[in-house]
Amino acid sequence: MRARFLHTDAFRLAAIYTAIFALTVAVLGFSVMFITRDALRTQILQFAGADNAAVQSGYQTAMVREAVEVVQQRMSAPGASDYFLLQQGGRTIAGNLPPMAEQTGIHELAGPGGHVILGMGQKVAPGLYVFSGSDLSRVHAAENRILATMLWLFLLALLVAAGSGFLVSRAFLRRSDAMARACRAIMDGDMKARIPLRGTQDELDRLAATINEMLDRIAALMENLRQVTNDIAHDLRTPVTHLRHGLEQALHDCDAPGDYAAALEAAIRKSDEMLDLFAALLRIAQIEGGARRAAFAPLDLKEVLAGLREVFGAVAEESGHSLQICEMPAAVIRGDRALVVQLFANLIENAVLHTPAGTAITVTLTLAGDRARVVVGDNGPGVPEADHQKLFRRLYRRESSRTYPGYGLGLSLVLAVAELHGASPRILVDRRPGLWIELGFPLLHVAA
Template identity: 40%
Template sequence: MLSSVVLGLVFVTTATLIDHQTVTAINTEMAGLQDIHQRGGPGALVKALERRVAGYQGYHHVYLLATRDGEPMVGNLHHWPRVEPDSTGWLRFTVEDDTDQRRDLWPVQARVVPLASGLRLMVGRDMTERSNFAQIMEQSLAFALAAALILGILGGVVMSRNLLRRLDAVNRTAATILAGDLSGRVPVSGAGDEFDRLAANLNTMLDRIQKLIMAMRSVTDNVAHDLRSPLNRLRSRLEITLVGKPDMDEYQASLQGALEDIDTILQTFNALLSIARIEGRNATETFEPLDIAEIAEGTVELYEPVADERDQHLTFDGPGAAVAALVNGDRHLLMQTAANLVDNAIKYAPQGARIAVRVSVTDGTARLEVADDGPGIPEEHRHTVLDRFVRLEQSRHTSGTGLGLSLVAAVAELHGAVLALEDNDPGLRVVMTFVRHPQVRANA
């Protein structure tokens, strides 16, 4: 299509230029002959026309001097053309025969001027070259249009087949997933086009959906498993109390045990609801600039009595009063995260252990660490303990829901922080690095 437009512009421009040159040549020749007639009369004009007809001009120009009635006097035409000129004296006609028999049929554009002597002078130009050029351009345009049409049809067929093939791949993947196979993914051709970007986004979305569904199934299974024991104990205590004839102390012991089982169930559900709210909320909702060092120091002060009861040494090391470890986040969630990390360290570290809470700032990046010299977590289990309801064998004897580190991981993801479990040699060091937070500023 573009080639046809270009050819059309070339044709129009060239044809206009040829027409302009033709008109200029005819007017120039006509002006010269009129001047000869004015200075020398009809005789001089006749001689000039004879010379022109006999010379090279006769092969390109048409000359005819005729009487008022159209009777030819001199020129290279046998008769006056049967075409009437327009209001400006111009006419177009076709010569069927000429004096030198150069051609049988050729187009002419001419101008007619009446002379003062009563004669009529016609000067024209052979338009064969212009006609041939127009014919060639018309053929070229027709060929270009035909080629563009054929290529357009072929290109449309190829593109439509490729489009349908890519859409069929998406439909097959969707059908696979609808059939229950969540492992189906949209194939990526590697061309890097819009379909590949769409496929990559869809595959990322499917990975996320599969992860969420698997997590939901895992949560459902773990909830059923972890709640079955406290519910069975609760039922057994109530059943024994109803069947037997217990005294007041036994009643109180049974009710106390029932309350503990109910508290365990409520803690589990509260932790699950907290994680669900964290994962489903807007990341910027209720966020504000906070000093993580202030939150960590407050948490240490809160848990110092608990650590003292276990003869543990709980310390805090901050960046100093001149620097504020600012992060952009939710105060309640960050306080809950710090409390979970310190509580886990106190709970799993042995009596007399050292627990260190540190906050540092490096190149504007805040970093929170909670380290202990307890049993730690084997490297092969450090990733799995972040999942819900995961409890290692050595922690089975302690109370807990297995959701503490899951909640910490959810809060870290919400705040754009990197959570890492490292070896403290001995013990465990939990590091939370806030990679997206306001620039650290110095206090006044």
């Protein structure tokens, strides 16, 4: 666990960069060394050549005496070679080197004190030989200095890279650990745990913010699921209890086959009700899961509403309501026809079932910007504002509607279908009397 930072991407990246840097330093160091050595040797040889030429011209002017004079002069001149030898007949006549073999051209030789001398030999006249050269240890010293500098640079780079790699990966680890801790806390049941943000707006912060949003959504869904499960368990008890009572009573009371048949029919009706409830719940769950998006196609709301007027106009009339559907503009959206039909059918049926006779039900379709706005409403008694939020909850039924058939799933389905189509339903609070629900469907933009 201690060397965990070694396994982070940040550290690996730092290591790779360090290696590349070290390689660069090495190549650069050796190049500089070779170039410097070359330049120094050339310089030595240039001086030697110039010195030899001076001795030669001295000899040509005034024979050996002048040559000796030139050597002695040169030995104290700045910028001249360090070592000189003028020998005649195997004997040193000037200079600071012992006699040597008369080798002409560039060569190295062992000097006093174990030094290596690089220089140039030249025959000035028959029997007269001159050699000028310099100590090579100067060159070696320069090479060593360059190598040492490069080595220090290399070590420094290694240190900086390792250090920053460690720091960066530790910072990264600290934050990823925070994320892991939050996730683990949630796994352990603390649904409120969230990843702390640093407020730096960097990529990790943005990632953390996104994960937190996801967690919020999951928490909301879980809460919803929990509530629905509770409600289902609770709501199913009632019909099952009724079914049981009915069967028990039949067992006790029935004598004639006709009575049994009637009791069984009632039992079948009750189980059908329960099956319907399950079907409705499953349908909502599937719609919320987005299963139907594949079946989306262009669809004109005007046409859908016109069809609904034909179907429900008579129904509303029959129960003493009036249904007015104003669908003047064509409004093409992308959607699932069967579901959109059910959405509006549910809203219209709600109004028919939950308002007294004489109530006027109105559906209007208008265009507002890039949305098709549909408002379904009535001028009935309405719903107190305190209950508005609960209306869309699954299995929620207001006390006053308990006498009507239904499970409290109509508006939940409306909500699920509307959200699937990107049209969040909104209750128009200011619109009174009655209950008014507005839906804004994104219009389909047909390429012109």
